[in-house]
Amino acid sequence: DGGITQSPKYLFRKEGQNVTLSCEQNLNHDAMYWYRQDPGQGLRLIYYSQIVNDFQKGDIAEGYSVSREKKESFPLTVTSAQKNPTAFYLCASSRSTGAYTGELFFGEGSRLTVL
Amino acid sequence: GNSVTQMEGPVTLSEEAFLTINCTYTATGYPSLFWYVQYPGEGLQLLLKATKADDKGSNKGFEATYRKETTSFHLEKGSVQVSDSAVYFCALTPKAAGNKLTFGGGTRVLVKP
Numbered sequence: 001d002g003g004i005t006q007s008p009k010y011l012f013r014k015e016g017q018n019v020t021l022s023c024e025q026n027l028n029h030d031a032m033y034w035y036r037q038d039p040g041q042g043l044r045l046i047y048y049s050q051i052v053n054d055f056q057k058g059d060i061a062e063g064y065s066v067s068r069e070k071k072e073s074f075p076l077t078v079t080s081a082q083k084n085p086t087a088f089y090l091c092a093s094s095r096s097t098g099a100y101t102g103e104l105f106f107g108e109g110s111r112l113t114v115l
Numbered sequence: 116g117n118s119v120t121q122m123e124g125p126v127t128l129s130e131e132a133f134l135t136i137n138c139t140y141t142a143t144g145y146p147s148l149f150w151y152v153q154y155p156g157e158g159l160q161l162l163l164k165a166t167k168a169d170d171k172g173s174n175k176g177f178e179a180t181y182r183k184e185t186t187s188f189h190l191e192k193g194s195v196q197v198s199d200s201a202v203y204f205c206a207l208t209p210k211a212a213g214n215k216l217t218f219g220g221g222t223r224v225l226v227k228p
Contacts, residue, residue: 004158031214040123042204042218043159058215090158094214102147102166102208104216106158 023091119219138205
Protein backbone atom coordinates (compact mmCIF):
# COMPACT_ATOMS: atom_id res chain seq x y z
CA ASP A 1 0.00 0.00 0.00
CA GLY A 2 1.16 3.54 -0.68
CA GLY A 3 1.86 5.75 2.27
CA ILE A 4 4.32 7.46 4.55
CA THR A 5 6.52 5.55 6.97
CA GLN A 6 8.13 7.23 9.93
CA SER A 7 10.68 5.61 12.20
CA PRO A 8 11.30 5.10 14.97
CA LYS A 9 7.89 5.40 16.57
CA TYR A 10 9.42 6.15 19.97
CA LEU A 11 12.86 7.54 20.66
CA PHE A 12 14.68 8.54 23.80
CA ARG A 13 17.66 10.84 23.73
CA LYS A 14 20.05 12.23 26.27
CA GLU A 15 20.62 15.95 26.38
CA GLY A 16 23.39 17.06 24.06
CA GLN A 17 22.85 14.29 21.51
CA ASN A 18 21.69 14.70 17.95
CA VAL A 19 19.00 12.34 16.71
CA THR A 20 17.65 11.68 13.21
CA LEU A 21 14.03 10.82 12.45
CA SER A 22 13.33 8.94 9.26
CA CYS A 23 10.51 9.67 6.82
CA GLU A 24 9.94 7.65 3.64
CA GLN A 25 7.06 7.94 1.18
CA ASN A 26 6.06 5.81 -1.80
CA LEU A 27 3.29 8.08 -3.04
CA ASN A 28 5.50 9.69 -5.68
CA HIS A 29 4.82 13.07 -4.11
CA ASP A 30 7.12 15.96 -4.86
CA ALA A 31 6.63 17.90 -1.63
CA MET A 32 7.42 16.77 1.91
CA TYR A 33 7.03 18.46 5.28
CA TRP A 34 7.99 18.12 8.92
CA TYR A 35 5.63 19.31 11.64
CA ARG A 36 6.03 19.37 15.37
CA GLN A 37 2.98 18.68 17.55
CA ASP A 38 2.83 19.86 21.16
CA PRO A 39 -0.21 19.49 23.43
CA GLY A 40 -2.67 22.32 22.89
CA GLN A 41 -0.51 24.02 20.27
CA GLY A 42 -1.49 22.18 17.15
CA LEU A 43 1.07 21.51 14.47
CA ARG A 44 3.91 23.86 13.66
CA LEU A 45 5.92 23.66 10.45
CA ILE A 46 9.63 22.94 10.89
CA TYR A 47 10.91 22.46 7.32
CA TYR A 48 9.46 21.66 3.94
CA SER A 49 10.80 20.58 0.59
CA GLN A 50 9.14 21.04 -2.76
CA ILE A 51 11.71 19.18 -4.81
CA VAL A 52 14.78 17.02 -4.45
CA ASN A 53 17.90 18.87 -3.25
CA ASP A 54 15.88 21.88 -2.14
CA PHE A 55 14.21 22.73 1.16
CA GLN A 56 13.01 25.79 3.07
CA LYS A 57 12.67 26.72 6.72
CA GLY A 58 9.25 26.72 8.26
CA ASP A 59 8.11 28.63 11.31
CA ILE A 60 10.28 26.87 13.91
CA ALA A 61 13.43 25.66 12.09
CA GLU A 62 15.97 26.63 14.75
CA GLY A 63 17.75 23.59 16.17
CA TYR A 64 16.65 21.31 13.32
CA SER A 65 18.20 20.27 10.01
CA VAL A 66 16.95 18.28 7.01
CA SER A 67 18.14 16.85 3.73
CA ARG A 68 16.34 15.83 0.54
CA GLU A 69 18.70 13.69 -1.51
CA LYS A 70 15.96 11.40 -2.81
CA LYS A 71 12.35 12.08 -3.72
CA GLU A 72 11.17 9.37 -1.34
CA SER A 73 13.11 10.43 1.73
CA PHE A 74 13.14 13.51 3.98
CA PRO A 75 15.00 12.82 7.25
CA LEU A 76 14.89 15.31 10.12
CA THR A 77 17.81 15.77 12.52
CA VAL A 78 17.03 17.22 15.92
CA THR A 79 20.28 18.79 17.05
CA SER A 80 21.55 19.56 20.52
CA ALA A 81 20.82 23.22 19.76
CA GLN A 82 17.08 22.57 19.94
CA LYS A 83 16.18 23.82 23.41
CA ASN A 84 13.00 21.86 23.97
CA PRO A 85 13.03 18.84 21.66
CA THR A 86 10.59 16.59 23.52
CA ALA A 87 7.58 16.46 21.19
CA PHE A 88 5.63 14.44 18.66
CA TYR A 89 7.00 14.82 15.13
CA LEU A 90 4.86 14.32 12.05
CA CYS A 91 6.06 13.95 8.49
CA ALA A 92 3.75 14.66 5.58
CA SER A 93 3.79 14.75 1.82
CA SER A 94 1.72 16.23 -0.95
CA ARG A 95 1.70 16.61 -4.66
CA SER A 96 3.80 19.54 -5.78
CA THR A 97 2.87 22.76 -4.05
CA GLY A 98 2.20 24.03 -7.54
CA ALA A 99 -0.65 21.52 -7.75
CA TYR A 100 -2.54 23.19 -4.97
CA THR A 101 -5.06 20.99 -3.16
CA GLY A 102 -4.35 21.54 0.50
CA GLU A 103 -4.29 17.80 1.05
CA LEU A 104 -1.36 16.50 3.03
CA PHE A 105 -0.77 12.81 3.70
CA PHE A 106 0.68 12.16 7.13
CA GLY A 107 2.76 9.45 8.67
CA GLU A 108 1.93 8.03 12.10
CA GLY A 109 4.51 10.16 13.84
CA SER A 110 7.63 9.77 15.99
CA ARG A 111 7.59 10.61 19.66
CA LEU A 112 10.90 11.98 20.90
CA THR A 113 11.64 12.22 24.60
CA VAL A 114 14.76 13.88 25.93
CA LEU A 115 15.90 12.47 29.25
CA GLY B 116 0.29 36.58 10.02
CA ASN B 117 -2.04 33.64 9.62
CA SER B 118 -3.60 31.95 12.61
CA VAL B 119 -6.35 29.50 13.47
CA THR B 120 -8.21 29.39 16.78
CA GLN B 121 -10.24 26.39 17.87
CA MET B 122 -12.32 25.72 20.93
CA GLU B 123 -10.36 23.86 23.55
CA GLY B 124 -11.34 20.35 24.45
CA PRO B 125 -11.92 17.81 25.48
CA VAL B 126 -15.47 17.68 24.25
CA THR B 127 -17.34 14.74 25.74
CA LEU B 128 -20.60 13.62 24.15
CA SER B 129 -22.98 10.72 24.20
CA GLU B 130 -23.58 8.67 21.08
CA GLU B 131 -26.11 10.26 18.68
CA ALA B 132 -25.54 13.73 20.14
CA PHE B 133 -24.95 16.81 17.97
CA LEU B 134 -21.34 17.93 17.66
CA THR B 135 -20.07 21.44 16.94
CA ILE B 136 -16.42 22.46 17.03
CA ASN B 137 -15.80 26.16 16.57
CA CYS B 138 -12.99 27.43 14.37
CA THR B 139 -12.11 31.02 13.53
CA TYR B 140 -9.19 32.27 11.51
CA THR B 141 -7.05 35.27 10.67
CA ALA B 142 -5.47 35.42 7.26
CA THR B 143 -4.61 37.75 4.44
CA GLY B 144 -6.74 37.44 1.37
CA TYR B 145 -9.10 34.51 0.97
CA PRO B 146 -7.52 31.32 2.25
CA SER B 147 -8.69 27.79 1.72
CA LEU B 148 -9.96 26.09 4.87
CA PHE B 149 -9.67 22.49 6.05
CA TRP B 150 -10.61 20.10 8.79
CA TYR B 151 -8.21 17.26 9.53
CA VAL B 152 -8.88 14.37 11.92
CA GLN B 153 -6.39 12.35 13.95
CA TYR B 154 -7.66 9.00 15.26
CA PRO B 155 -5.83 7.46 18.21
CA GLY B 156 -2.38 6.23 17.28
CA GLU B 157 -2.59 7.49 13.71
CA GLY B 158 -1.43 10.43 11.65
CA LEU B 159 -3.74 13.17 10.46
CA GLN B 160 -6.05 12.75 7.51
CA LEU B 161 -8.07 15.26 5.56
CA LEU B 162 -11.74 15.26 6.58
CA LEU B 163 -13.15 18.06 4.43
CA LYS B 164 -12.26 21.35 2.84
CA ALA B 165 -13.71 24.56 1.35
CA THR B 166 -11.87 26.85 -1.01
CA LYS B 167 -14.08 29.93 -1.24
CA ALA B 168 -16.68 31.87 0.69
CA ASP B 169 -20.03 30.11 1.25
CA ASP B 170 -18.61 26.78 0.11
CA LYS B 171 -19.70 23.83 2.22
CA GLY B 172 -17.34 20.93 2.72
CA SER B 173 -18.80 17.59 3.75
CA ASN B 174 -17.60 14.05 4.40
CA LYS B 175 -18.62 11.11 6.63
CA GLY B 176 -21.62 13.06 7.95
CA PHE B 177 -19.47 16.06 8.94
CA GLU B 178 -20.08 19.51 7.44
CA ALA B 179 -18.44 22.93 7.62
CA THR B 180 -19.32 26.15 5.82
CA TYR B 181 -16.80 28.83 4.88
CA ARG B 182 -18.11 32.06 6.41
CA LYS B 183 -16.06 35.01 5.23
CA GLU B 184 -18.09 37.59 7.13
CA THR B 185 -17.37 35.92 10.47
CA THR B 186 -14.01 34.36 9.43
CA SER B 187 -15.24 31.02 10.68
CA PHE B 188 -15.34 27.39 9.58
CA HIS B 189 -17.22 25.51 12.29
CA LEU B 190 -17.40 21.72 12.09
CA GLU B 191 -20.73 19.99 12.72
CA LYS B 192 -22.13 16.49 12.79
CA GLY B 193 -25.72 15.70 13.52
CA SER B 194 -25.33 12.33 15.24
CA VAL B 195 -21.92 11.23 16.47
CA GLN B 196 -20.72 7.67 16.95
CA VAL B 197 -18.12 6.21 19.26
CA SER B 198 -15.87 5.85 16.21
CA ASP B 199 -15.82 9.65 15.84
CA SER B 200 -13.66 9.91 18.95
CA ALA B 201 -10.54 11.67 17.72
CA VAL B 202 -8.68 14.97 17.68
CA TYR B 203 -9.94 17.45 15.09
CA PHE B 204 -7.75 20.17 13.60
CA CYS B 205 -8.88 23.22 11.70
CA ALA B 206 -6.34 24.54 9.20
CA LEU B 207 -5.89 27.12 6.48
CA THR B 208 -3.60 27.96 3.65
CA PRO B 209 -3.51 31.14 1.64
CA LYS B 210 -3.64 30.05 -1.95
CA ALA B 211 -0.26 31.58 -2.71
CA ALA B 212 1.28 29.35 -0.03
CA GLY B 213 0.34 26.20 -1.88
CA ASN B 214 0.07 23.28 0.49
CA LYS B 215 1.77 24.90 3.49
CA LEU B 216 -0.90 24.68 6.16
CA THR B 217 -1.38 26.64 9.38
CA PHE B 218 -3.12 24.51 11.99
CA GLY B 219 -5.22 25.28 15.02
CA GLY B 220 -4.49 23.72 18.39
CA GLY B 221 -6.79 20.75 17.90
CA THR B 222 -9.94 19.71 19.75
CA ARG B 223 -10.19 16.30 21.34
CA VAL B 224 -13.63 14.71 21.06
CA LEU B 225 -14.67 11.73 23.16
CA VAL B 226 -17.94 10.00 22.32
CA LYS B 227 -19.31 7.67 24.97
CA PRO B 228 -21.73 4.82 24.25
